[in-house]
Amino acid sequence: MVLADKEKYQWYPVCTLPRNEKKAHRTLTEKGIESYLPLQRQLKQWSDRKKWVEEPLIKSYLFVYIRPHEQTEVLMTRGISRFIYFSGKIAAMPDVQMQGLKLLLASPYELEVTAEDLQPGEKIRVKGGVLKGLTGEIISYRSQKQLVLRLENMGCSIIVNIGASMIERF
Numbered sequence: 001m002v003l004a005d006k007e008k009y010q011w012y013p014v015c016t017l018p019r020n021e022k023k024a025h026r027t028l029t030e031k032g033i034e035s036y037l038p039l040q041r042q043l044k045q046w047s048d049r050k051k052w053v054e055e056p057l058i059k060s061y062l063f064v065y066i067r068p069h070e071q072t073e074v075l076m077t078r079g080i081s082r083f084i085y086f087s088g089k090i091a092a093m094p095d096v097q098m099q100g101l102k103l104l105l106a107s108p109y110e111l112e113v114t115a116e117d118l119q120p121g122e123k124i125r126v127k128g129g130v131l132k133g134l135t136g137e138i139i140s141y142r143s144q145k146q147l148v149l150r151l152e153n154m155g156c157s158i159i160v161n162i163g164a165s166m167i168e169r170f
Contacts, residue, residue: 011036011063011093013154014074015081021056024079033074034065036098038105057105058113058156063093084154091154100134100149101158107131109160121148124167131162138167 016024025037038057043050056062060081064074071090074080083090104111107130122138124147136147139159147162 007067007069009065009067011065011095011098012071012074013061013063013084013091013093015084016060016062016079017081018060020079021060021062024077025062027077027079028062028064028074031073031077033070033077036063036065036102038063038101040105040111057111057158058154061154063098093154097149103131103134104149104158104160107160109162112159113156114159115156123170125170126162126166127168128166129162131160131166135170 021037025035028035039054040057041052042055044053066074085091124136124138126132126134136149139148147160149158
């Protein structure tokens with residue numbers, strides 16, 4: 001039996017309550033709902049010590065892989081605030097963007113998330129290293145050339161430092 005288009009699994013970004021990303025991710029997993037919480041390792045400084053901790057890459061966001069009829073179950077999960085809307089409907093993330101995000105997190109590059117409305121620039125493709133094949137845009141940001149993976153349906157961009165020798169125009 002083939003599922004109708006409206007019954008296909010898709011990735012959806014959801015907002016969590018502040019500082020509830022890990023709890024919501026754990027609860028969704030316990031419910032049997034596939035979720036993805038992009039984490040990055042950061043060195044935190046306290047008054048008496050430093051410690052490496054895993055922090056959400058995008059504050060108050062995580063991603064769920066569900067069919068549309070499962071949206072209510074996600075919203076009924078403790079720590080989940082709402083779905084993200086784009087053009088009046090719940091935003092769905094293309095699989096290629098989710099793969100790109102996972103690829104970026106697996107790379108050795110330092111990542112930065114910005115909510116700035118970055119203007120479209122020159123399209124590029126990474127020609128070497130662990131990000132080989134990834135496409136993005138070149139922008140001028142803090143006087144450096146950086147690769148941007150634009151997550152259009154979320155209203156944010158992820159910036160990664162990468163050498164100009166590692167990219168090519170297309």
